[in-house]
Amino acid sequence: MKSKIHEYQNKYLKMRKNIITIFIIAISSVLQGQSIEKFSIDSGGASATAGGIQILYTIGEVNVQEYSNASLSVSEGFINADLKIRINPKMFLQGPMLSPANAGLMNDNLRAAGYIPTTSPYTDAATCTAAVFNATGDNAIVDWVWVELRDKNNNTSVILSQSALLQRDGDVVSTDGVSFINLNVSADDYYVVVNHKNHLGIMTETPVLITKNSTPTIIDFTDVATGTYGTHAQVTLSSGDMALWAGDVNGDGLVNYSADVNRVSTDIILFPANTEFSTSYDFVDGYFQSDVFLDGNVSFSNETNQLQLSVLLYPLNTSFSSQYNLFLEQLPSPSAMRSSLQLSREQVRLDQALEILINLN
Numbered sequence: 001m002k003s004k005i006h007e008y009q010n011k012y013l014k015m016r017k018n019i020i021t022i023f024i025i026a027i028s029s030v031l032q033g034q035s036i037e038k039f040s041i042d043s044g045g046a047s048a049t050a051g052g053i054q055i056l057y058t059i060g061e062v063n064v065q066e067y068s069n070a071s072l073s074v075s076e077g078f079i080n081a082d083l084k085i086r087i088n089p090k091m092f093l094q095g096p097m098l099s100p101a102n103a104g105l106m107n108d109n110l111r112a113a114g115y116i117p118t119t120s121p122y123t124d125a126a127t128c129t130a131a132v133f134n135a136t137g138d139n140a141i142v143d144w145v146w147v148e149l150r151d152k153n154n155n156t157s158v159i160l161s162q163s164a165l166l167q168r169d170g171d172v173v174s175t176d177g178v179s180f181i182n183l184n185v186s187a188d189d190y191y192v193v194v195n196h197k198n199h200l201g202i203m204t205e206t207p208v209l210i211t212k213n214s215t216p217t218i219i220d221f222t223d224v225a226t227g228t229y230g231t232h233a234q235v236t237l238s239s240g241d242m243a244l245w246a247g248d249v250n251g252d253g254l255v256n257y258s259a260d261v262n263r264v265s266t267d268i269i270l271f272p273a274n275t276e277f278s279t280s281y282d283f284v285d286g287y288f289q290s291d292v293f294l295d296g297n298v299s300f301s302n303e304t305n306q307l308q309l310s311v312l313l314y315p316l317n318t319s320f321s322s323q324y325n326l327f328l329e330q331l332p333s334p335s336a337m338r339s340s341l342q343l344s345r346e347q348v349r350l351d352q353a354l355e356i357l358i359n360l361n
């Protein structure tokens with residue numbers, strides 16, 4: 001028995017020696033063959049030209065590195081050379097501009113009170129770190145916004161959409177609160193849409209050329225010279241800057257007195273501490289859909305007075321009717337900012353609130 005085991009051991013050692021020899025031969029042939037592969041060891045390799053410099057790269061590294069300097073961008077690993085464009089949309093929201101603490105800057109009361117969630121309220125549920133909301137001054141965060149690129153040949157077809165953060169000075173930035181937005185699509189012409197949960201969304205009038213460049217393409221929606229789709233898509237601020245219309249607190253693409261006021265009532269009546277279900281309860285503090293001013297408080301008089309004023313002063317409401325029902329979002333098709341689950345929950349809350357109101361009266 002013992003000699004049989006010894007025999008097996010000998011055979012095994014011999015076999016291992018052979019395998020090691022084959023392995024060494026294989027390595028040396030790979031080393032000798034290294035100089036012939038200039039382009040790629042896999043279909044993931046590609047070439048890119050920028051600033052007159054051509055770069056060839058291959059795939060194979062798990063830790064992808066990117067490097068940008070002036071107009072030159074270098075990437076390695078699994079990134080497709082045709083992807084990653086960079087944009088810098090600029091926009092104002094009317095709500096936090098209604099009584100600005102600093103001229104030309106949106107208020108950042110939501111941030112200052114610690115009410116902005118680190119998870120976006122929109123469909124993609126993008127996240128950021130709490131530290132993003134520590135920044136103060138011009139670049140402090142106002143709220144989460146929504147960005148879309150739409151097909152240049154079909155402005156109802158959304159190619160890409162994602163949550164982003166809005167700074168007080170109007171810059172729309174990525175979830176780190178400072179960087180421009182990188183998008184994984186080819187350089188091309190796109191319609192650009194920006195939107196917010198209780199404002200009316202807007203879109204560029206024509207497709208915008210977005211090239212692959214380390215300097216982002218600026219789409220300045222605050223500038224009256226930037227054409228927008230539709231009629232009276234934005235409000236003109238007293239400064240002459242443009243801003244997204246505030247007041248669509250139920251997010252149905254229409255600012256009207258009845259439905260949006262009901263949404264304000266819902267947030268107030270269903271606020272846990274409001275045990276009397278009073279619509280005049282004034283301590284609804286936090287992050288709410290119906291907070292027109294984005295000041296961190298929902299007050300029936302504040303929000304609804306502004307809603308009424310907006311409807312009455314809307315340029316196309318020439319008869320100054322409070323019942324005007326055509327104060328519409330100027331988009332060829334709505335943004336899919338909220339999931340069907342979110343929308344059905346909203347409906348349940350609205351029904352609850354209306355039932356309470358009926359029983360009280």
Ligand SMILES: [Ca+2]
Nearest residue numbers: 139167169171
């Ligand atoms: Ca800025």
Ligand SMILES: [Ca+2]
Nearest residue numbers: 248250252254
């Ligand atoms: Ca509405």
Ligand SMILES: [Ca+2]
Nearest residue numbers: 291293295297
């Ligand atoms: Ca408010």
